[in-house]
Amino acid sequence: MDILEVKSLSKAFGGVAALKDVSFDVPEGQIRGFIGPNGAGKTTLFSLIAGAVRPTAGKVTLRDGNITGKKPSALVKMGVVRTHQIVRPFRALSVLENVQLAVHFGRHAVTSLATARERAMDALKLVGLDGKAKMLASALSLGEQKRLEVARALATAPSILMLDEICGGLAATETKNMLDLVCRIREGGTTVLYIEHDMKAVMSVCDTITVLNFGQKLAEGKPEEIQNNDSVIEAYLGKSTLRAHTSG
Numbered sequence: 751m752d753i754l755e756v757k758s759l760s761k762a763f764g765g766v767a768a769l770k771d772v773s774f775d776v777p778e779g780q781i782r783g784f785i786g787p788n789g790a791g792k793t794t795l796f797s798l799i800a801g802a803v804r805p806t807a808g809k810v811t812l813r814d815g816n817i818t819g820k821k822p823s824a825l826v827k828m829g830v831v832r833t834h835q836i837v838r839p840f841r842a843l844s845v846l847e848n849v850q851l852a853v854h855f856g857r858h859a860v861t862s863l864a865t866a867r868e869r870a871m872d873a874l875k876l877v878g879l880d881g882k883a884k885m886l887a888s889a890l891s892l893g894e895q896k897r898l899e900v901a902r903a904l905a906t907a908p909s910i911l912m913l914d915e916i917c918g919g920l921a922a923t924e925t926k927n928m929l930d931l932v933c934r935i936r937e938g939g940t941t942v943l944y945i946e947h948d949m950k951a952v953m954s955v956c957d958t959i960t961v962l963n964f965g966q967k968l969a970e971g972k973p974e975e976i977q978n979n980d981s982v983i984e985a986y987l988g989k990s991t992l993r994a995h996t997s998g
C-alpha cells in the first residue's frame with residue numbers, strides 16, 4: 751500500500767520554477783532515493799511535502815488524507831517529518847535537550863519530562879549519540895550534528911522521514927554508519943525519503959530512485975535501472991561520472 755502520493759506538484763519562486771508537475775507514489779516501508787544535480791528541486795520537494803513551503807499547484811496525499819498545504823506542526827503530528835540539509839540544532843542546549851524538545855512537538859503527546867527524556871535517549875541510542883547526551887550541541891563534530899538532526903526527527907516518531915543530504919561532508923566511515931542507520935530506521939517501520947548527493951550511497955540503500963532534473967521528474971526505477979538509464983546518464987551526469995560513482 752502507498753503511504754504517500756504526490757500528484758503534479760509544482761512550485762514557482764517568483765519567476766523560478768523550482769518544481770514542475772512532479773508525480774510519484776511511495777509504498778509503505780520503502781527507502782526512496784531522490785537524486786539530481788544542484789538546483790534540481792530536491793530540497794524544495796521535501797519542503798513542500800513537509801509543509802514548510804506551499805505548492806503553486808498539485809496534491810500530496812498521506813494514506814487517504816489530503817495533506818497539501820498543511821503546516822509543518824500539523825504534519826509532524828501526522829508523522830511527516832524532515833531533516834534539514836544545513837543542520838539547525840539549538841547550539842546552546844545539550845544534545846539530550848535538543849532531542850527532548852523534539853519529543854514534545856512529536857506525534858505522541860508526552861506530559862512527563864521523564865518520559866520525554868527516555869524517548870529522547872532511545873533516539874540518541876539509535877543514532878549512536880547516547881554517550882554525548884550531556885554535551886552542548888555546539889561541541890559536536892559535523893558528523894555528530896548530522897546524527898543529532900536525525901535523532902531530533904526520529905524523536906517525533908515519524909511514519910515518513912525525509913532525510914536531506916545527511917552524508918554531505920562526512921568521511922567514508924561516518925557515511926557508512928549513516929547508511930546503516932538509514933536501514934535501521936526503515937527496519938523500525940518508518941518509510942524513508944532520502945536525498946543524497948553521493949550516488950554510491952543512494953544506490954546502496956534505496957529500493958527505488960526518483961531522478962529530478964530542472965524541477966522535473968526525469969526517471970524512476972531500481973538503482974540498477976537508474977544507473978543504466980540513458981536519459982539519466984546523458985542528460986545530466988555524463989557517462990563517466992555515473993559509472994565512476996557507482997562502480998567499486
Ligand SMILES: Nc1ncnc2c1ncn2[C@@H]1O[C@H](COP(=O)(O)OP(=O)(O)O)[C@@H](O)[C@H]1O
Pocket residue numbers: 763766767768786787788789790791792793794795
Ligand atoms: N526560497 C527560495 N526562493 C527562491 N528560489 C528558491 C528557493 N528555494 C529554492 N529556490 C530555487 O529553486 C531551485 C531548486 O532548488 P532546491 O530545491 O534547493 O534544489 P536541490 O535541493 O535539488 O539542489 C533552485 O533554482 C533554487 O535556487
Ligand SMILES: [Mg+2]
Pocket residue numbers: 792793794835
Ligand atoms: Mg538541496
